[in-house]
Amino acid sequence: MKEFMYIIRGGHDANRSPEEMQQHMQHWQQWMGSLEKSEQLVGGQPLMNEAKTLTEGGKKVTDRPLAEGKELVGGYLLIKANSLDHAAQIAKDCPGFEYGCSVEVREISPME
Amino acid sequence: MKEFMFLFRGDDKVWDSKSPEEQQMHMQEWQQWIGEMAQQEKFIGGERLYSHGNTIHPGGTKVTDRPLTEGKELVGGYLIIKADKIEDATEMAKGCPGLQWNSYVEVREVWPED
Amino acid sequence: MENRDHIDHTLNHLFRQESGKMVSVLIKIFGIENIELAEDVVQDALVKALETWKFRGMPDNPRAWLYRTAKNKAIDIIRHNKHSRVIDFSDPEKQLLTSGYTLTTTMDNYWQEQHIKDDFLGMMYACCHPDISQENQITFILKALCGFSTKEVARSFLSNEDTISKRLYRTKEYFRKHKIRPVIPTSDEINPRTKTVLNAIYLMFNEGYNSTHADQLIRKDLISQAMLLCKSLLSEKRTQLPEVYALMGLMCFHASRIDSRLTKEGRLILLSEQDRTTWDAELIQSGEQYLNKAAFGDELSTYHLEAAIAYQHCCAKQYADTNWEMILEYYELLLKIANDPIVFLNRCLVILELRGPKEALIALENVKNNKLLEKYYLYHATLGEIYQRLEDNRTAATYYQKAMQLTQSKQERQFLKDKIARILK
Numbered sequence: 001m002k003e004f005m006y007i008i009r010g011g012h013d014a015n016r017s018p019e020e021m022q023q024h025m026q027h028w029q030q031w032m033g034s035l036e037k038s039e040q041l042v043g044g045q046p047l048m049n050e051a052k053t054l055t056e057g058g059k060k061v062t063d064r065p066l067a068e069g070k071e072l073v074g075g076y077l078l079i080k081a082n083s084l085d086h087a088a089q090i091a092k093d094c095p096g097f098e099y100g101c102s103v104e105v106r107e108i109s110p111m112e
Numbered sequence: 113m114k115e116f117m118f119l120f121r122g123d124d125k126v127w128d129s130k131s132p133e134e135q136q137m138h139m140q141e142w143q144q145w146i147g148e149m150a151q152q153e154k155f156i157g158g159e160r161l162y163s164h165g166n167t168i169h170p171g172g173t174k175v176t177d178r179p180l181t182e183g184k185e186l187v188g189g190y191l192i193i194k195a196d197k198i199e200d201a202t203e204m205a206k207g208c209p210g211l212q213w214n215s216y217v218e219v220r221e222v223w224p225e226d
Numbered sequence: 227m228e229n230r231d232h233i234d235h236t237l238n239h240l241f242r243q244e245s246g247k248m249v250s251v252l253i254k255i256f257g258i259e260n261i262e263l264a265e266d267v268v269q270d271a272l273v274k275a276l277e278t279w280k281f282r283g284m285p286d287n288p289r290a291w292l293y294r295t296a297k298n299k300a301i302d303i304i305r306h307n308k309h310s311r312v313i314d315f316s317d318p319e320k321q322l323l324t325s326g327y328t329l330t331t332t333m334d335n336y337w338q339e340q341h342i343k344d345d346f347l348g349m350m351y352a353c354c355h356p357d358i359s360q361e362n363q364i365t366f367i368l369k370a371l372c373g374f375s376t377k378e379v380a381r382s383f384l385s386n387e388d389t390i391s392k393r394l395y396r397t398k399e400y401f402r403k404h405k406i407r408p409v410i411p412t413s414d415e416i417n418p419r420t421k422t423v424l425n426a427i428y429l430m431f432n433e434g435y436n437s438t439h440a441d442q443l444i445r446k447d448l449i450s451q452a453m454l455l456c457k458s459l460l461s462e463k464r465t466q467l468p469e470v471y472a473l474m475g476l477m478c479f480h481a482s483r484i485d486s487r488l489t490k491e492g493r494l495i496l497l498s499e500q501d502r503t504t505w506d507a508e509l510i511q512s513g514e515q516y517l518n519k520a521a522f523g524d525e526l527s528t529y530h531l532e533a534a535i536a537y538q539h540c541c542a543k544q545y546a547d548t549n550w551e552m553i554l555e556y557y558e559l560l561l562k563i564a565n566d567p568i569v570f571l572n573r574c575l576v577i578l579e580l581r582g583p584k585e586a587l588i589a590l591e592n593v594k595n596n597k598l599l600e601k602y603y604l605y606h607a608t609l610g611e612i613y614q615r616l617e618d619n620r621t622a623a624t625y626y627q628k629a630m631q632l633t634q635s636k637q638e639r640q641f642l643k644d645k646i647a648r649i650l651k
Contacts, residue, residue, distance in 0.1 A: 005161055007187055009180060010170070042309050043157075045192075046223040047117055052202045053218045058211040061202055066121050066218045067185050070170075073119060073220070076190065078159075088166040088175055097172035104180045106165040106187070110305075110326045143322065143331040150318035160326040189327065 003042060003108040004087040006077040006094070010070035011101030027095035035079060040090070044077030070102065078108070113194040115156065115222040116201040118208065120188045122215035124163050130213075141209035149193055149204065158191030188215060192222065233279050240288055241272055242451065246371030248296045250345040253408060255300055255323070255336055257314050258352070258401045261370065263303065271295040297337055301329065346371070347462055348408035350455065354423040355406060358397055363426045364433070365393045372451045381444055382433060410464055420465060424473050424529070427452050431477050435484070436635065449484065453477050471520035472529035478513030479536035482506040494641040498545040510540045531560040550580040567596075571604045575611070583615035603632035607642065619649040 016024070035041035049072070051065035065072055074096075081087035084107055091103045127135065149155040163186060165179040179186055188210070195201035198221055205217045245268050252264035271292050285291040304323050307313050315324050322328040335341065353366045361383075368374040368382060369390075380390045400406070411419040434448025456474045459465040486500040517533050535556045542548040557573035560566075570593070578586035590609065599605045610625035623646050630642045 003159070005159065005190075007180070045115075045117075048221040048223055050198060051218055051220050052198060052205075053216060054202065054205055054208075054211060055216050058206040058208065058217070065220065066119075066216055067181055071181055071185070073187070073218070075223070076117075084164070084166055088168060091168050092172050092175075094168070094172065097168075097170060100170040102170055102180055103168045104165055104187070105168070106161040106179065108159045108326060109162040110160070110301075110329060139327075139331050142327045146325065146328050147318070147322055150321045153318065155318075155321060158325050158327060191325075191327070 001040075001080040001082060002087075004079055004081055004084070005106045005108060006044070006079065006087075006091055007073055007104040007106065008046075008075045008077070008094070008096050009073055009102045009104065011074060011096050011099040024095060024098060027098065031093055031095055032077075035090070040080045042078035042080060044075065044079075046075035047073060070100075074101070113154075113196055114224065116193055116195055116198065117220045117222055118158070118191040118193065118201075118205050119218040119220065120190065120208070120210050120215050121186065121218060122184050122188055122210070122213075123182065123186045124188070126213040126215075138209060138213065145207050145209055146191070148207075154194045154204070156192040156194065158189065160189035161187060163188070184214075184216065230280065233276070233284060236284065236288060237272065237275055237279070240292065241373045242447070243454070244289060244292060245272070245373035246349070247342050247346045248293065249370050250349040250408065251336055251342055252296065252300060253349065254341075254345045255320075255333075256303070258406055258408065260313065261398055261401070263312075265370065267296055267299045267303065270299055293337060297333060301333055304329065304333075343458070343462060344410060345408065346458060347410050347465060350423055350459070351411055351419055352401065352406050352408040353397070354419070354426045355400070356419075356422050357404075358400060360426060360429060362393045362397050363422075364430050365390060366397045367426060367430065367455070368451070369394055371455070374447075378444070378447075381441065382448055410462070413464070416464065417467065420459070420467055420470065423459070424456075424469060427455050428473060428477075428529075430455075431480070435480055446484070449477075449481055453481065468520045468523045468525050469527040469529055471516045472527055472533050475513045475516035475520060476529050476533035476536055478509045478516060479533060479540050482509035482513065482540060488637065492637060492640075493644070494637045497539065502542075502544065505540065513537065513540070526559070526563070528560060528564050528566075531556045531563075535560075548579075550576055554580060567599050567602055568604060571599070571602065571608050574608055578608075578612060578615065583612045586612050587616075601632065603629040603638065605629075606632065610642075610645070614645075614649060623650055 032041060032044075049065075051063070053062045053064065053066045054060070055062070067073070079087065079090065081090060084105060087107075088105045091105055094101070094103050096103065127138075130138070146155055146158075163179070164177075167176050167178065167180045168174070169176070181187070193201065193204060195204060198219060201219050201221075205219050208215070208217050211217060248268045248271070249261075249264050252267050253261055256263050274295055275288070275292055279285070279288075304313070308315075308324050313320075315321050319332070322332040349371060350367070353371065354363050358366075365379055365383070368379045369376065374382070376387050376390050376394070380387045383390065410416070430448055431452035434445040434452065453474070456470065456477065459470045460474060482505050483500065485506075486502070486504045487495055489495060513533070514537065517530075517537060520530055520533070535553050538549050538553050538556075554573070554576045557569065557576055560569050561573060574586050574589050577589050586608075590612070593599060606625045606629035610622045610629060613619075613622035613625060626642045626646050630639050630646075633639055633642070
């Protein structure tokens with residue numbers, strides 16, 4: 001099996017009730033739980049919105065992420081799958097879609 | 113200490129234009145940079161990504177066979193490191209060898225577990 | 227045309243030389259708790275070499291090919307076990323194996339020549355940890371560092387595979403339990419720790435040199451492996467100690483005579499009757515060079531003296547030229563630092579040579595009723611020799627008989643049997 005990264009983007013919505021939020025979190029829990037059970041989950045974390053971006057060889061620092069809005073990276077997951085398509089298939093069940101996220105699926109690459 | 117993520121942005125154009133020897137040298141610089149963080153027990157992990165990818169768009173049904181952001185915004189890899197605050201993490205990020213090869217680094221704090 | 231035999235031979239030779247080094251590096255990478263994993267990788271590389279070379283012929287640099295194959299396999303294993311608990315990546319250097327950014331560079335560093343050498347020597351010291359029994363030390367060295375199969379180790383010890391597997395298991399458990407780190411000891415520890423290593427090497431050498439074995443190949447293998455281990459100690463500055471040079475010299479002198487000690491039928495030939503023209507002059511010369519290098523510092527070890535004695539034999543053109551006075555002097559010195567029954571008995575044999583049977587008997591009688599001594603076949607063989615010279619053949623035969631019962635060696639038994647037959651004729 002190969003390893004893949006899900007880059008989860010966008011999908012911030014402040015207009016949800018606490019119950020809705022709670023339910024959404026439970027969906028995440030269930031999905032990640034099922035990945036863990038099939039030994040496909042490697043890791044992953046959500047990110048805070050605050051960001052610094054280094055450009056121009058590190059000389060310039062700006063106080064925001066490079067891409068914002070629906071392109072803002074909100075978190076990532078590392079999973080195992082047989083192929084890029086297989087990984088994309090699994091990603092379709094990501095609860096992030098309930099909030100309008102997009103998921104970019106990328107394969108981990110060795111540096112050689 | 114908090115955890116931060118370095119998101120490396122930019123495509124492989126520069127990398128591909130270099131000779132194997134230059135690439136080798138560049139890898140040694142990464143080795144050194146990450147090695148120093150590891151020695152200070154500030155390195156947690158990280159991976160490099162292949163530049164091709166699939167994107168599943170909002171709704172979860174439409175799939176396109178390329179990354180959502182490309183060119184200079186393409187995510188090329190990430191590292192997770194430890195630092196006290198985002199300013200310190202930003203200082204650490206300045207040593208990233210990728211910056212010399214036209215890459216951008218986005219520094220983000222990992223959502224704390226509670 | 228490269229045939230199977232040629233490939234088999236090269237690979238065999240390469241494997242004896244290199245597998246221990248590869249295993250050592252892999253143990254460094256995977257951790258002492260994953261010795262089996264390290265051994266499997268090396269075994270896989272060997273199998274792959276056999277299969278690939280058979281079809282595509284031998285590569286230009288077979289050694290580099292083997293190392294590269296093992297390294298690539300190790301990278302695969304690291305990738306697969308990155309998130310499992312099989313390998314402990316907590317050490318900062320090992321942590322770099324977990325990221326694609328640093329994996330290959332880190333891996334390449336592990337396989338640099340100096341690191342290979344350090345890891346191999348480190349493993350030698352780990353195998354010869356003073357808490358591990360000598361028997362288990364050698365068993366483990368042969369298996370992990372000399373590329374012997376369990377079956378070959380069993381043959382070397384005239385034992386069975388079961389026993390050997392148990393010994394290997396115990397040593398591995400010891401490593402695991404005590405988290406032994408395979409490193410070259412620090413300068414304040416290096417002397418005593420090296421003594422234990424040399425002891426194991428010399429035992430291994432003697433296992434091959436002394437004729438308890440009918441199997442010539444195994445014997446020569448043990449001898450050359452012991453010498454190879456000693457040589458690798460001499461290849462590193464920190465372990466270039468006088469005692470190491472002395473043992474190397476001693477083994478060269480002994481090894482130079484290996485082919486003259488047995489007849490084609492496997493019967494022992496006495497030193498006085500050996501064909502000295504068959505002695506390996508090149509090995510004797512290397513022995514001399516090692517012995518010269520052993521002469522720095524103020525340490526006089528048993529190896530120095532044993533080497534000096536062996537040298538006296540090697541440089542006598544014929545038996546009659548032997549400088550027995552000198553040899554006796556060395557034995558006296560040897561007895562002072564090591565009160566070893568074998569040394570004592572050998573000294574009696576020198577006295578017999580130099581001053582005749584009466585003096586030799588007096589020397590032996592000084593320790594009569596020594597229970598320990600009586601267990602040695604050599605004690606009875608020496609007494610037999612003395613009585614034979616005193617022309618008391620009946621007593622001599624009794625002692626030879628006793629000696630025959632005590633020796634494990636087929637050749638020694640045959641030798642004594644022939645002697646008895648001759649004197650009772």
